[in-house]
Amino acid sequence: MSRPLALIVxxxxxxxxxxxxxxQMAGFATESILNGRAAxxxxxxxxxxxxxxxxxxxxxxxxDILRRIRxxxxxxxxxxxxxSADAAKAESLREEADAIQLKPLGVIQLRxxxxxxxxxxxxxxPDS
Numbered sequence: 264m265s266r267p268l269a270l271i272v273x274x275x276x277x278x279x280x281x282x283x284x285x286x287q288m289a290g291f292a293t294e295s296i297l298n299g300r301a302a303x304x305x306x307x308x309x310x311x312x313x314x315x316x317x318x319x320x321x322x323x324x325x326x327d328i329l330r331r332i333r334x335x336x337x338x339x340x341x342x343x344x345x346x347s348a349d350a351a352k353a354e355s356l357r358e359e360a361d362a363i364q365l366k367p368l369g370v371i372q373l374r375x376x377x378x379x380x381x382x383x384x385x386x387x388x389p390d391s
Contacts, residue, residue, distance in 0.1 A: 265292065266290060266291055266292040267290070267291055267292065267311075267312035267313070267381060267382055268291065268292050268293070268294065268309065268310075268311040268312055268313075269286045269291035269292070269293050269294075269311055269312065269313040269314070269315060269377065270293075270294050270295075270296065270302070270305065270306070270309070270311040270313070270314045270315070271283055271286065271293055271294070271295040271296065271314075271315045272295075272296050272299070272302040272314060272315065272316045272317060272320065272325070272328065273295065273296075273297070273315065273317045273346070274297050274298060274317060274319075274320050274321055275317075276297065278317075278366075279295040279297065280295070281370060282295075282315055282346070282373060283295055284370060285370040285371075285373035285374040285377065286313070286315065286373070286374070286377050288370070288374045289373075289374045289375075289377040289378040289381065290378065290381050291312070291313060291377065291381070294309075294311075298320055298321045298322040298323075299320035299321060299322035299323030299324060299325065299327070299328055300321075300322030300323050301322070302320070302322075302323065302328055303322075303323050303328060303331060306328070306331070306332065306335075306338065310337055310338060310340075310341065311341055312340075312341065312342065312380065312381075312382060313341070313342050313343075313344065313377060313380050314328075314332060314341055314342070314343045314344070315344050315346055315373075315377075316328060316329060316343055316344065316345050316346065316360075317345075317346055317347055318345060318347040318349055318352050318353060318356075319347070319349065325345070325347070326352070326356060329343055329345070329356060329359050329360065330359070333359055342361040342362075342380045343359075343360050343361050343362075344360065344361060344362045344363070344364060344376065344377070344380075345360045345362070345363045345364070346364045346365075346366060346368065346373075347363075347365065347366060348365065348366040348367075350365055353365065361380070362376060362380075364376065
């Protein structure tokens with residue numbers, strides 16, 4: 264059985280790699296996108312279970328991406344975790360996001376949070 268997809272939208276390559284490791288530990292397959300425009304294009308092609316979303320991105324800002332996700336019926340089951348150092352901006356989006364994590368955050372902390380968003384049939388599989 265294939266692992267559910269998590270899309271990481273983070274413009275700092277090193278952080279994207281760390282987030283990818285944490286999500287893979289939680290049981291997700293991951294794909295990373297480094298700018299907002301590419302994220303919008305990719306989200307038109309895929310339906311991830313989870314999106315890990317930075318707010319300050321080149322191209323299209325994170326809040327705009329979040330609004331696009333929430334307006335797209337095809338992505339209605341996609342969960343969004345905002346990961347940002349901008350506490351005020353993140354808090355202003357609390358109603359639209361499924362979770363908010365402020366940077367810096369640890370790999371184990373992110374893994375544990377992401378694991379809560381695994382589809383039920385994935386979280387109980389023997390591979391988890």
